[in-house]
Amino acid sequence: RVPQVLSSAEEIAELYRELSQHPGLSTACLGPDVTTQYGGKYCSLYTEWSQRDLARAENVKFCRQYLIFHDGASVVYSGPAGTCSEIKDELLSRESPSGVLKAVLRKVSGKEKEKEKQFLEVWDENRKVKSIDLTALDKHGSVYDDDQFGCLAWSHSETHLLYVAEKKRPKAESFFQSKAPELGTSDEDVGHPKKEDAPLKVGSPHPRAGGGWQGGCGADRAVLQGEQFVYHEDWGETLSTRSVPVLCALDIEGNSVSVLEGVPEHLSPGQAFWSPGDTGVVFVGWWHEPFRLGLRHCTNRRSALFYVDLTGGRCELLSEDTKAVWSPRLSPDRCRIVYLENDALGPHQQCSRLRMYDWYTKHTSTVLEAVPRQAWGAFPGIYCSALPALCWAADSRRLVLDTAQRSQQDMFVVDTVTGATTSLTADAPQGSWSVLTIDRDILVARFSTPSCPPTLKVAVLPATGQEAQARWVCLQDAAPVPGISWGIHTLRPPPEQEHPQYGGLDFDAILLRPSEGPATQKPPLVVMPHGGPHSVFTAGWMLYPAALCRVGFAVLLVNYRGSLGFGQDNVASLPGNVGTQDVHDVQFCVERVLQEETLDASRVALVGGSHGGFLACHLLGQFPDTYHACVVRNPVVNIASMVATTDIPDWCLTETGLPYAPDALPDPAQWTEMLHKSPMRFVDQVRAPVLLMLGEDDRRVPPKQGLEYYRALKARGVPTRLLWYPGNNHALAGVEAEADGFMNMALWLLKHLRC
Secondary structure, X not given: OOOOOOOOHHHHHHHXXXXXXXXXXXXXXXXXXXXXXXXXXXXXEEEEEEEEEOOOOEEEEEEEEEEEEEOOOOEXXXXXXXXXXXXXXXXXXXXXXXXXXXXXXXXXXXXXXXXXXEEEEEEOOOOEEXXXXXXXXXXXXXXXXXXXXXXXXXXXXXXXXXXXXXXXXXXXXOOOOOOOOOOOOOOOOOOOOOOOOOOXXXXXXXXXXXXXXXXXXXXXXXXXXXXXXXXXXXXXXXXXXXXXXXXXXXXXXXXXXXXXXXXXXXXXXXXXXXXXXXXXXXXXXXEOOOOOOOOOOOOOOOEEEEEEEOOOOOEEEOOOOOEEEEEEEEOOOXXXXXXXXXXXXXXXXXXXXXXXXEOOOOOXXXXXXXXXXXXXXXXXXXXXXXXXXXXXXXXOOEEEEEEEEOOEEEEEEEEOOOOOEEEOOOOXXXXXXXXXXXXXXXXXXXXXXXXXXXXXXXXXXXXXXXXXXXXXXXXXXXXXXXXXXXXXXXXXXXXXXXXXXXXXXXXXXXXXXXXXXXXXXXXXXXXXXXXXXXXXXXXXXXXXXXXXXXXXXXXXXXXXXXXXXXXXXXXXXXXXXXXXXXXXXXXXXXXXXXHHOOOOOOOEEEEEEOHHHHHHHHHHHHOOOOOOEEEEEOOOOOHHHHOOOXXXXXXXXXXXXXXXXXXXXXXXXXXXXXXXOOXXXXXXXXXXXXXXXXXXXXXXXXXXXXXXXXHHHHHOOOOEEEEEEOOOOOOOOXXXXXXXXXXXXXXXXXXHOOO
């Protein structure tokens, strides 16, 4: 008898509803220490979580507070303080350095036909002390709340707030606009500038002379003709409303907003903070000439670290200007700035360098180099999208970070003077560890596994040399999801598939399998390669794999060569070999796992998104006898047709193994090479039914890619179905699209694997 899996849509929907309710943990913030009358110390811990609300079809955010009693060396007692409550309409929030004030950027829906407004609020311990309508002030466009450019930074004096917003655009009208008869002209009508705000001097309650801040832009008030339909470039996937960012400061006392002058025209600023002494602003500047490329998940865009002086508006380069830099973090003693650095262009994600700039000596050193090969017991290298917002230890010498180490994610402490690294999680349970924050050496972390949703952990960072002895205390537990067992398999490609330049590389796969019920004996297998291609599955909580496992499928998450966490050689081995090396790694892994594990080899399916969809479509065509169903989300199917429509044309050339230059014109030989490496080349061999899911607003892999495959399959009589999700981009992460996508995926697999 065929082992049974869940098969009714009602049961699967109920299962998804239950698993999708596990909240994700996004941020944590420690309050100031309070000393009790008995001499003990405690502090509050504020945490933010997000959870899918299927009834409202949205993600809801909520907060929960905890108390941590500690003696400076260890956590004495910790526990929750009160219940959780939903957070409404907060876009950004940031505690002041002293912990006494909190700044909040809030969106407020406009009355009737008014557009949505943005307010900047300042709260003290028990009330709102300021509420400033930024929309009404009209100094800039929308404030950025993304994690690419966005920031909300307190000055060290706690008198000013720094943020990034869209530059104000002059009003434009038709050449044929009807005008009301003029009764009398005001200064504004004839384009006379309004009186400018006095420049800003931070640290003093009132502005003084000399400065690089401007208030109103008088010239902007002239209405321009012929400018209504001018094209404004943007920064691509998830950043389509971001074009020209400007740095802005709120003088809290004076209720005035100023826009920073002095940022060079060819740069887009972001990730900014106040310099030591509040004399100016440090920011990351991205080059946007000759045109903008997509930035999301692209840590290879030319950028550098800059300082703008408030007194003279002078802009100074603090890092090399030929690299890609991001995530600058100022030490507690305000003497050093660490940041991450990659080579510009090349693979979108790489093994990064950790660099440090000394504010007073102006000397830059390399704390950690890129690691060519991962070796157990040694530091694996840095593979992360950002450093924690607070990452420095109290000694201003050590810092903490998390990074992929093969197929798990671990936390390390780094000595910035010696470059020594120590794992904080080597003796802790295996899975995925992330640093949420560190303050006064109290370290807050998130931990999860493929069968255990996120939990909240806290420890005190031990003294230098004893970091490996960190003792973790669980503040918020989550019960493991029953019925899922998992393990990590390591594979070495066969000799004929070794890379000629990077020999001896291996790779991993994470296998989840049902551990309860009738499907445990010989479950069907769902093969899931990741996207990127330079990303990685770490052994943490993932809703789709966990839910598929509970339905009754074994799920194989493949970290083929080219994945992060295995050393820079592993990353470098893939460009030029997509469509062969990555495809063969996945197929080799599938064949090996089918040999070694009790799985049903007659019921194997593929699921993949983006580059994972590229691999799924390749595998369907290159190994049609292995796979019997397929689900792909926003797949790359034809690199040659993608290059002219994507926000990342450099990806198409780099992964094909070709050099990228902004002014290069594709020649027939290059187009041939791109097509040759694409799944479309093998579409004639595809037999398995294919379900496509496309995001209408996807800028990364535009939905035309999936449509191209859909038409090719239809023309060849292959059973195919297409789901089109409006208002969704590349990730298909809208709550409704994600839920509908899971249901359709599960039912498609059950139908075509004859479960």
